[in-house]
Amino acid sequence: MQEILEQLIELQKIDSKIASIEGVIKNTPSQIKAVQEKYEKAITGYDSIKAALDENKKTYLVLEADLNEKKSNLLNSQTKLSSVQNTKEYESVIRELDTLKKSVAEDEAKLKEMMNLDFKYESELSKMVELKESLEKELEDVSISKADEDKEMHDELAKLMQQRENYASKIKKSTYMKYERVRAHRHNIGIASVKDEVCNGCYMHIPPQLYVEVKKDLDVHTCPHCQRILYYIPPKQTDETKK
Structure with a gap:
């Protein structure tokens, strides 16, 4: 049973990597779109200022x-005087x-204002x-x-998919289907460790007897709360505990 759980643990690691890479690939268009939107906004701003400048000149x-x-007319009037x-x-x-x-005088003042506006528009346009x-x-x-980056990601994804297929092929079909069913509904996590009667997938307490059975590692057991497949990691022995 230990071998099946080890294969499921490795499969889970691969699935987590695959999900991470797919997330990055999926996010790529939005990153390009963000720059594209800024560029289009700059073009709109340019066109708006250019139109205002042209209208001001006209x-x-x-x-x-x-x-x-x-x-x-003023000269004529002065002559007429x-x-x-x-x-x-x-x-x-x-x-x-x-x-x-x-x-x-009013027109000259307006022309001066418009000339200043020209300088402002030209500066903004620049x-x-x-x-x-x-x-x-x-x-x-x-x-x-x-x-x-996408090419590298797709190449890495292809390798991971091949590794996934290799691990999945070694797992009993019913166990694999159980793992897949739970993973699909539990944020891509189908297997979780258990410690001190607590499932590390949902952080809920499991029955003491179930905890004992998981530690025995004689069969595949699932969390009664999140349905993830459970496995137990024995604590590492220190020099003191070995003595």
Whole structure:
């Protein structure tokens, strides 16, 4: 019976390694996806800033053209001032000049703000370009790295599956099926050690008589709580106990 339990213990070790490797392989797409999402977010940010910059430049050109026209009108009004014929015309031209001067000053202030906004957008755009290029490199590197890692993992997985098959073939079919059934429902653990009448799979106390039977190692016994196959590991003898 000891030999069967030893084979089950080794089988459990292999199954734990297989589960670990499969978890890493399964997680690989999510790691690449995380970088991909950051990259796509950077592209969206870049496109948004680029669109705002383009719109600002377009508005700037329209406002600049409008300002030039107002400046031209201001010059005309100033010229007109020297040729007025009466007080009424003079006052009218003065009002026109005041209105144009105020409008020109407002437009110049707006253009200055828009120019500053241009510098801000261009600075942000430059940073987004650097971020985008950095994430492109990271995405390429992580994809290559994960491809190499996955190959190693699949190679290791193939070896473990072969080892598993070798151990499983040596175990009595009914015992193996019992182990598989429990493992499927107990977080991939189908066999557990027992110590001081406690199952180390579920940490529940087992009946004293069952503990005695497990220690005798004459048959396959299972935990009444978690149904895992139980095995007993005798304590290591020290020099004092040997005497």
